[in-house]
Amino acid sequence: MNLKIWLICCIGVWAIPAQAQLSLQYAQGFRVDYFDAYKVVTVFAPGSGTGEKFQYVLVQRGNESPDGYEGVPRIEIPVRTVIATSTTHLPHLEKLGEVHSLVGIDKIKNVNTEAVRQRFAEGKLTEVGRDRAMDLERVLVLQPDLVIADTYTQDNVLVVLQEAGVPVVINAAYGESSLLGRVEWIKFVGAFFNKEKRASAQFDSIVVRYEVFRSLTQNLPMDKRPTVFGGSLWRGTWFMAGGKTYPAQLLRDAGANYLWGDSDSQQSLALDFETVYEKAHDADCWITMKNEWRSRDDVVAEDARYRKFAAFENGNVFNANARLNAHGGNDYWETGLIEPDVVLADIIKILHPHLLPNHQFKYYRKLDP
Numbered sequence: 001m002n003l004k005i006w007l008i009c010c011i012g013v014w015a016i017p018a019q020a021q022l023s024l025q026y027a028q029g030f031r032v033d034y035f036d037a038y039k040v041v042t043v044f045a046p047g048s049g050t051g052e053k054f055q056y057v058l059v060q061r062g063n064e065s066p067d068g069y070e071g072v073p074r075i076e077i078p079v080r081t082v083i084a085t086s087t088t089h090l091p092h093l094e095k096l097g098e099v100h101s102l103v104g105i106d107k108i109k110n111v112n113t114e115a116v117r118q119r120f121a122e123g124k125l126t127e128v129g130r131d132r133a134m135d136l137e138r139v140l141v142l143q144p145d146l147v148i149a150d151t152y153t154q155d156n157v158l159v160v161l162q163e164a165g166v167p168v169v170i171n172a173a174y175g176e177s178s179l180l181g182r183v184e185w186i187k188f189v190g191a192f193f194n195k196e197k198r199a200s201a202q203f204d205s206i207v208v209r210y211e212v213f214r215s216l217t218q219n220l221p222m223d224k225r226p227t228v229f230g231g232s233l234w235r236g237t238w239f240m241a242g243g244k245t246y247p248a249q250l251l252r253d254a255g256a257n258y259l260w261g262d263s264d265s266q267q268s269l270a271l272d273f274e275t276v277y278e279k280a281h282d283a284d285c286w287i288t289m290k291n292e293w294r295s296r297d298d299v300v301a302e303d304a305r306y307r308k309f310a311a312f313e314n315g316n317v318f319n320a321n322a323r324l325n326a327h328g329g330n331d332y333w334e335t336g337l338i339e340p341d342v343v344l345a346d347i348i349k350i351l352h353p354h355l356l357p358n359h360q361f362k363y364y365r366k367l368d369p
Helices: 003-015 087-095 114-121 136-142 157-163 179-183 186-192 196-214 246-253 273-280 296-302 304-308 340-351
Strands: 030-034 038-044 053-060 074-077 082-084 102-105 146-149 168-170 227-230 237-241 268-271 285-288 317-319
Touching: 030 186, 038 168, 038 186, 053 168, 074 186, 082 087, 087 102, 087 114, 087 186, 087 196, 102 114, 102 136, 136 157, 146 157, 157 168, 179 196, 179 246, 179 340, 186 196, 196 340, 227 237, 227 246, 227 273, 237 273, 246 340, 268 273, 273 304, 285 340, 296 304
Parallel strands: 053 074, 082 102, 082 146, 146 168, 227 285, 285 317
Antiparallel strands: 030 038, 038 053, 237 268
């Protein structure tokens, strides 16, 4: 082998070690393809059914961009500075040891991750807003290597950023049909830092813990599974998780008979009160998420019809608002998204307390009488 070929081979191996290439177990919304000195990341638009996708070419620093990807954004990796527009992205950065790379966030008041709050207190982190409220000037001053977003439409300010040369990528983890699938997007983030190996190790340990809890309920017959419904009214519409969504999967794994579990929808169902009441009026348990609800008085103050549900009358209403910061930032949508095992354990404790007698709720709480 001549010297030139030897150097090319060595550079290629150094750029992307074979053991760093990731594989996916649960996530269906993205893919990473590996080449000598670059990667191609593909994100599939969740729930569109149109085959719409976004692609990004990740080029190892010091290498030339590959040919054949006209119109596809190029991003130099490993990225050194990043803006996260949602708290749901923060746990991935923390688990990957990359909080120091974070230079911009939406609003600090929504944040629970202590390392991020400390970075803001030290003046190393800037609030930039999100969506149409994003401060483009601040973003351009920061000149981030990457902006992580979860929406991208033609009237979105992210389009302007992209046209200004700021790399923007879509994290569509919310479109996954299982919670483990959503958590596996830590590998998506890891690809931009060349930390596939660390991301995979973190995810594998999460799966092991999740499966330990899931195994507790898998052999429960249907007559031992409490009937459960979720959601609540918002501006006159009751949004109920479809049967192919990750909340529905989570309830099944926790040993619930989720009343809308037979729906084929991958999104929330828009229902009226009467439709929900007809099906769930005598359900065993109501598991919801409403930051403002601390007691049953809070519930009926919003709509007196809620008291008609048996779950309400029997005191079996549980709310995922046990970890709110002083400004109402809910840690369920932050740390909770990297601790699916703990979330699952909470719900098992709600439905089958005898299976986890020593478990203490972390993200859920029973509404006060």
